[in-house]
Amino acid sequence: MTSAMDQDIDAVLAHVDKSLDGSLARLFDLIRIPSVSTDPAYRDHCRTAAEWLSRDLAAIGFEASVRKTTGHPMVVAHEKAASGPHLLFYGHYDVQPVDPLALWTSDPFEPRMEALPNGDTAIVARGASDDKGQLMTFVEACRAWKSVTGKLPVQVSVLFEGEEEAGSPSLAPFLDATADELKADAVFVCDTDMWDRETPAVTTMLRGIFSTEIEVTCADQDLHSGMFGNAARNPLQVLSDIVSSLRRADGGVAVEGFYDGVKELPDAIKALWKRLPFDEEAFLGDIGLKDPAGEAGRSVLEQIWARPSCEINGMNGGYTGEGFKTVIPAKASAKISFRLVEGQDPQAIRDAFQRHVRARISQDCSVSFRDYGLSPATVMPIDSPFLTRTLQALSTEWQCEAALAGTGGSIPIIGEFKHRLGCDALLVGFARFDNRVHSPNEKYDLSSFHKGIRSWVRILAALAD
Amino acid sequence: MTSAMDQDIDAVLAHVDKSLDGSLARLFDLIRIPSVSTDPAYRDHCRTAAEWLSRDLAAIGFEASVRKTTGHPMVVAHEKAASGPHLLFYGHYDVQPVDPLALWTSDPFEPRMEALPNGDTAIVARGASDDKGQLMTFVEACRAWKSVTGKLPVQVSVLFEGEEEAGSPSLAPFLDATADELKADAVFVCDTDMWDRETPAVTTMLRGIFSTEIEVTCADQDLHSGMFGNAARNPLQVLSDIVSSLRRADGGVAVEGFYDGVKELPDAIKALWKRLPFDEEAFLGDIGLKDPAGEAGRSVLEQIWARPSCEINGMNGGYTGEGFKTVIPAKASAKISFRLVEGQDPQAIRDAFQRHVRARISQDCSVSFRDYGLSPATVMPIDSPFLTRTLQALSTEWQCEAALAGTGGSIPIIGEFKHRLGCDALLVGFARFDNRVHSPNEKYDLSSFHKGIRSWVRILAALAD
Incomplete structure (x- = not known):
């Protein structure tokens, strides 16, 4: 200079x-x-x-x-x-x-x-x-x-x-x-x-991202839960079952093949990150939390920078206003995004997710997908x-x-x-x-x-x- | 006359x-x-x-x-x-x-x-x-x-x-x-x-009814799912796990003690109802459905008149508008109602439900309950x-x-x-x-x-x- x-x-x-x-x-x-x-x-x-x-x-x-x-x-x-x-x-x-x-x-x-x-x-x-x-x-x-x-x-x-x-x-x-x-x-x-x-x-x-919305439809109209409850399938129950099935008990993402191609972080980078002045407790404490969620046994930094994830970004269905309404809605929807890391093929993740959902839809329900973004990690x-x-x-x-x-x-x-x-x-x-x-x-x-x-x-x- | x-x-x-x-x-x-x-x-x-x-x-x-x-x-x-x-x-x-x-x-x-x-x-x-x-x-x-x-x-x-x-x-x-x-x-x-x-x-x-709303809170603010996803607990995931846990694989309600006091329908009434001109297929077909949900092996009429039920009447959390927002919400809520039959104690059902939910809330989350109705069957x-x-x-x-x-x-x-x-x-x-x-x-x-x-x-x- x-x-x-x-x-x-x-x-x-x-x-x-x-x-x-x-x-x-x-x-x-x-x-x-x-x-x-x-x-x-x-x-x-x-x-x-x-x-x-x-x-x-x-x-x-x-x-x-x-x-x-x-x-x-x-x-x-x-x-x-x-x-x-x-x-x-x-x-x-x-x-x-x-x-x-x-x-x-x-x-x-x-x-x-x-x-x-x-x-x-x-x-x-x-x-x-x-x-x-x-x-x-x-x-x-x-x-x-x-x-x-x-x-x-x-x-x-x-x-x-x-x-x-x-x-x-x-x-x-x-x-x-x-x-x-x-x-x-x-x-x-x-x-x-x-x-x-x-x-x-x-x-x-x-990280890359695959963001999508699913909508589950059961009956062709909203129903009175007193008249039809138990006998009519409830899309909020079906949707909750699907969302619940996305994470394993150990906190990992349960979609089949989700971790295909995901490599462990090189030791050199692990060592570098360990030296960074990063305080997990303070990181979570700043947002009112204490226990890291997600994959057991991995550091917070590794989880948010180097591990793929699945997050539910929105759910909606039935009556959500003031008070109570005993309705079984016809439809329920969720916005879901997957953060992807190096080695994951976004298109393969998308296909695996859709298979995962379809396998959990009974023959009385239907599901539609609307994708919002699909990009690999870099x-x-x-x-x-x-x-x-x-x-x-x-x-x-x-x-x-x-x-x-x-x-x-x-x-x-x-x-x-x-x-x-x-x-x-x-x-x-x-x-x-x-x-x-x-x-x-x-x-x-x-x-x-x-x-x-x-x-x-x-x-x-x-x-x- | x-x-x-x-x-x-x-x-x-x-x-x-x-x-x-x-x-x-x-x-x-x-x-x-x-x-x-x-x-x-x-x-x-x-x-x-x-x-x-x-x-x-x-x-x-x-x-x-x-x-x-x-x-x-x-x-x-x-x-x-x-x-x-x-x-x-x-x-x-x-x-x-x-x-x-x-x-x-x-x-x-x-x-x-x-x-x-x-x-x-x-x-x-x-x-x-x-x-x-x-x-x-x-x-x-x-x-x-x-x-x-x-x-x-x-x-x-x-x-x-x-x-x-x-x-x-x-x-x-x-x-x-x-x-x-x-x-x-x-x-x-x-x-x-x-x-x-x-x-x-x-x-x-x-049937009687117990209707309630639960709200799960995790972080003290909405979070960017890219920055916090995986590490920060997601209340929509926690809520979906809870809702999913309410039904057993056989379609029965999974809350402990839920069926305490519930008697089988007397044979005379079963016989009477069997004689009624009730067409399960037409009943469900009228609302666009085919397969009865709920408890396996029980007739639709028994399920809707004489068996207790649990229905999700509304769920809400995160971004639910047009498009997509990669947010992890601070809160998520569900409106849930239980239909009760003779022999069930509404207060006991309420307590059992709250125990069921609290057992599934990690120490990082909190849950609040708001009741809307509580009445026995007659x-x-x-x-x-x-x-x-x-x-x-x-x-x-x-x-x-x-x-x-x-x-x-x-x-x-x-x-x-x-x-x-x-x-x-x-x-x-x-x-x-x-x-x-x-x-x-x-x-x-x-x-x-x-x-x-x-x-x-x-x-x-x-x-x-």
Whole structure:
């Protein structure tokens, strides 16, 4: 790194610090657009968010545009004036639904600053962290570089999608159609957590996902349980039997063949993770729990980063309002997702799950399946120079050694970048474990946002050499 | 029966026939009041329905009043001018909630006449059958007797409650407080089905009920299933395990001690029921089913009339809207009801159920219970002269032998009449199996209403001697 570059970095960081209010104001504008991707009622808002981002990137000097898909649009932008490696930055502008709304302490789409006990400040809103706050750290870093030096240290392309929370159905075809335009030397994604409050992390291991909904139908109408109870099959009972059958007594997933191809974690990684300052008791204690669930005899970290899982994300049927209604419903449904690890074939898991369910449906019932997402797990190469330099830049900004981490979450797009563009991706995020992502009162710490912008300023410079 | 009485009956029946339109108009007015008892939002409408009935009974010549309770009010009315036995007629003016509203073909509270394939006409509305249509058959019979003869053949008291669909919480204290006023020679209830479309029935066997809601709580917040899945206990999984554990592989209820005190049906009743023209295949086929569920090796009729049952009436938890949300909810809940038969102690069943659930809650979860109703089964004496005369009157009106039936439903008040007033009750109803009671598009056949009124005209006369 040249000394001139060091001077540039200092000037850009100083600019970031003094223009933080403006950065926050822009983030708030973006958050106020309720771009919930899974609910068709918010379709127009998703487009508005895409247009807002495209305009903002154009204002910085990107060549930006909103691109149609069969679902919510993509935002694509380029700033390739500089020489050096070509980075593709990915984020998503869509957010999760807000229900249960009653548990929010303020309007989910009106960001609110809240003082935290540790002296930090939280930005409370849906999308504050996932992923609007995170993606804007990168955008603001680019803005600062352009404001101070008139250019970016490397060539940058940006891709923002609006269907990440809905399983990214349009992404694969879009990447296929734009492969020549988007192919880069490395992909950076900002949608993950820090290791802990002070330690930044680069994530190198992601679980895949198969998410689906099943609906069990018995009678052709709702029935009075007094008149038909016992004799008429109850779909809530059938559905509960199916859900209950998904886990073995030892906590493992009971779908036949589910663990086919799953390898034990290499000893080197086990040793590395053992050294990480991870406190199982505190991890569970923070969410009001004590005993780890899932597979007996495996550590919490291994279970959430490296073991496949099955979770029930929603169940519904019969009368669920105030009071009581003695009904046997005609239908009952469950939303179920499987987190997948390296070695598992998502299509085979899907087929095995459907066989498992069908084997438990009596001849009087029927079942229908509706799939929402299907993506394999991905493991990043840990010897890439992009990774080494990113870790250095993060360590400099946060003044501690950045961690190499796994994550239990699934970002299906990572597999697609590898598959469609031939690019490896690095996941650098500034969210924290207590951000209540996907829950009421989601938050992003002001320090995540501020030091996140500063981190990207340094990473862009570090990759320029 | 005197010849003068026969002439009176003919005149009253003729009056019923020619004033049917007026009877229907009054029923429609009552139906239009959305008196849903289990939802607090409808509290005022329940009071309006009570006041409507009190005014209508007063118009006939009853001494009628609306009586306060801690819940919805009671309607009490007397017409004791005549000599002879004293009858207490019971009905309920409250109705079930209407959801799912989308499955109604018209406004549930705007009654609609619909031609049926068999040439009859249906009154389609919430409460058309249960219990507004049924209770008005008795009121209209009284009105006709008073219009034509100026008096009733017997002494009549009327009790209408507004909490039957909510487990009748105010009834026991109300009966205790008004025992001297309401004590009668027999209680008549109109809230049951005919044997089949042409055959009237008097029901002599009622199941009791224990209805409850359980809520399982795991973490203290909703969680992202990617970040916490496997390690954090999922309340939907815990709840499904509990629900699944309630039934044994042979279809019996698995709660310990559930069948304590349950006697096998006497051979005489088994023989009687075998002679009834009941077609299991048609019974299930009418609701889109084929295979009887529940206890293996027992007939459908025995299962729904004489065996205890456990039904899941509602389950809810996690994300249940459009699309998908990878959440692990903090809570999940189920509404569960047990139908009870003679010999079962409701309180013991309640305790055994709670023990069953608590034994399946890990130390990381908690469970709360909310009870909605608790009443024992009742069996009517079949040698009462009130019963014999009622069967004769019904046989005359319908021109076939009236049936003595059981019912799977629960009318908790029947036990209370015996316990608080010392009165036996007879259940005479004109509803039909396909009335979609508690379901969308509930109906009451015009012939049920018309011949129901005529039946009460004859029953009142038959009891006068």
